[in-house]
Amino acid sequence: MANLEGRTVLITGAGRGIGRAEALYCAAVGANVVVNDPGVQTDGSGGDSGIASTVVDEIRALGGRAVADTGSVTDWNDARLMVEHAVVEFGDLHAVVNNATIEVNKGLERLTEGEFDDVVAVKLKGTFAVSRWAAAFWRRRFDEGVRTDRAIVNTASGSGLLNPLPLQTNYAAANAGIAAMTTVHALELRRLGVRVNCVSPSMVRTRLTEQVPGMDRTLPPDRLDPKDPITVAPLVAYLLDEACPLTGQVLSVRGGSIAVNHGWTRGGQIDKDDELWTVPELAQSFTTLTVEDPFDRLATALGGALGVQGRDQLEALIDGELDKL
Structure with missing residues (x-):
């Protein structure tokens, strides 16, 4: 179990779902939680x-230390x-989640400018x-001579x-941006003793996923529910532990599966030196490259949840039903 005793952790969006589970778990292993x-x-x-106050009350009732904050991550101040x-409140800040x-x-043709901006503002700009x-703050502390492990998750x-999920232009773009920022910030902040990682949960039961088919199915109380938000919390606590060596991941x-993502990686390539490609040459050369159909990628990511008939139903949904949304 992670040891966060004495470490102060600020967790945004911690009032419900995954954030609440992370707050309760981190407090249980010793953290001061905002x-x-x-x-x-x-x-x-x-x-x-x-x-936020309700979660603080839960933490304090269990003997933990916490304080509520109701600020908006979209507001700079x-x-x-x-x-x-x-x-x-706690004298220092060691980590941010x-x-x-x-x-x-x-659908793209129905999404408004405001709806795009709002999601990106919370998810990407807020991060x-x-x-x-x-x-x-950590830069100032470092310049004052304070050397201690700090972390961002x-x-x-x-x-x-x-998963190239239809209807999520804004959400998908923000998530991809967060993954990119993670690797950049890991390199930038290592000089200050700050580790930066990213978790990417899927198939977790929250307010955002409650309408997904099958998400309402639960297991008996004596079995761990792989869709429960608590499944994300131990990984986050590990990444916050000063003994964790990981950064930039x-x-x-x-559920119980954790995988390392490698992001965009170069695939096969075609080359031509000294002259511009012609369009016919490109058309011919691209037949030698393996390219991925985004539908195949989505179907593979959803895996066993689809089944043989599920794949056909998904294709029918994308080609037809999405037109209603």
Whole structure:
């Protein structure tokens, strides 16, 4: 089990779902937890300050240490203040878990500018904003001579990394951006003793996935439910532990399975020196390369959940039913 005793962890989007499970788990292994959540709906509307406080009460009832924060990760000043909140309450900030997200799923031709911007603002800009203010604080501490392990754990999703899910232009783009930021920030911040990794959960039961067919099926209480958000928490706690050597990694987690992702990798290539390609030459040369159909990629990622008939149904859905959404 991870040992986070004495380490202060700021977790965004920690009022429900995966973030709540991470907050409870980290507190149980000794962390001081800043539970950040403005209590918005799945599309980012509304707000409820009691959501974060409820999780804090749960942690304290179990003997843990926590404080609520209701700032929005989309607000530059709120991101700064939540970092300061952690320092004021607990004396330092050792780690950030960027978990906040919203979703608005629509076909490309129906998605509005505002709906695109809102999802990217929470998921991608929010991850950047909180990480930026944490890094600025750690830079000051480093310049003051403080040397200690610090960590950022970002949260992506199979959508944008492994599963080209229709209707998720905004969400997929933001997740891909988070994976890219993870590797860049891991290199940038190593000089300050900061490790940066990313977890990419899939098939986890949250408000965002409750409408997915089969997600409502549960197992008997004596068996671990692979769809329970708690399945993500041990991996996050491990990545926050100062004994963890990992940095720059994007890790998929699905139930009890954890996989290392390698991102975009170069495949086969065609070459021509000294002259421009002609279009007929390109047409001929591309027949020698192996290219991937995005539908095949999606069907493979969904795996056994589809079955033989499921693959046909998925294709019918993409070609027909999506036109209604």
